[in-house]
Amino acid sequence: MDRRALLLGPLPAVVLAGCGTAAVANQTTNASSADGTSTDESQSSAETTTTLEELATADDQANSLDEPIAMSMTLYLVEDALDPPDSPLSSQRTPEGLSIIAEDMGEVWSQANIVFDPVTIETVQLPRDVLEAIALGLDTGPFFDQVGNTFDLPNPSALNGLYVRAAGRANGFAPSGSRVFFVIDEPSVHDERVSSHEVGHILGLHHDLEDPGTLMFSGTNGTVLSGIERTVARYTAGGVLNGAR
Numbered sequence: 600m601d602r603r604a605l606l607l608g609p610l611p612a613v614v615l616a617g618c619g620t621a622a623v624a625n626q627t628t629n630a631s632s633a634d635g636t637s638t639d640e641s642q643s644s645a646e647t648t649t650t651l652e653e654l655a656t657a658d659d660q661a662n663s664l665d666e667p668i669a670m671s672m673t674l675y676l677v678e679d680a681l682d683p684p685d686s687p688l689s690s691q692r693t694p695e696g697l698s699i700i701a702e703d704m705g706e707v708w709s710q711a712n713i714v715f716d717p718v719t720i721e722t723v724q725l726p727r728d729v730l731e732a733i734a735l736g737l738d739t740g741p742f743f744d745q746v747g748n749t750f751d752l753p754n755p756s757a758l759n760g761l762y763v764r765a766a767g768r769a770n771g772f773a774p775s776g777s778r779v780f781f782v783i784d785e786p787s788v789h790d791e792r793v794s795s796h797e798v799g800h801i802l803g804l805h806h807d808l809e810d811p812g813t814l815m816f817s818g819t820n821g822t823v824l825s826g827i828e829r830t831v832a833r834y835t836a837g838g839v840l841n842g843a844r
């Protein structure tokens with residue numbers, strides 16, 4: 600991979616996209632990476648202040664796959680606060696099911712030597728208006744407005760997956776600039792694939808438009824990460840862990 604292309608490509612804008620220090624608080628952006636039947640995607644751009652020299656150093660570190668990068672991850676089984684668990688807005692998944700997904704995600708991301716550790720599984724009850732907004736069409740404004748106010752997410756981690764009953768037409772999505780992803784109960788592709796794909800977005804990866812076998816191609820069971828994708832993801836993961844985003 601030509602380093603110049605890497606440095607001058609989309610990496611800086613993606614990696615340096617503004618993000619609050621709290622894991623999930625203070626985010627007001629709506630979903631921008633819907634997946635599934637709809638494939639539209641837009642990433643927010645952001646100012647870049649990091650120097651090329653700093654990026655080159657980070658690139659060297661990220662390119663070394665020998666060192667595992669451990670990221671904490673919490674998966675949330677999301678229920679309707681008003682009427683759990685029979686509400687049509689409550690996830691029908693189980694904590695055991697989420698544990699299996701986390702394990703399978705670990706296999707996918709082992710390609711980049713990114714390890715999900717520790718993994719925490721939580722059941723949370725969200726206000727009905729928040730769940731309805733998500734279920735109807737990817738509007739996560741109410742979610743980000745109310746987290747920390749009308750509800751809390753226990754044990755937020757570097758990565759936070761919310762497993763919801765429905766999310767419009769998408770299998771999953773990761774609101775731009777956040778470290779949160781959402782996955783529906785019955786996606787059209789494998790659970791661990793949706794989850795791993797959304798983590799890819801959080802770690803700075805865009806959709807692959809060429810090869811359905813790749814993790815970042817939308818709406819397939821592909822799981823392959825290219826060399827540059829591994830580098831970008833590791834670089835972004837390092838930034839997350841260092842508090843840079």
Ligand SMILES: [Zn+2]
Pocket residue numbers: 632633634640796800806817
């Ligand atoms: Zn996507």
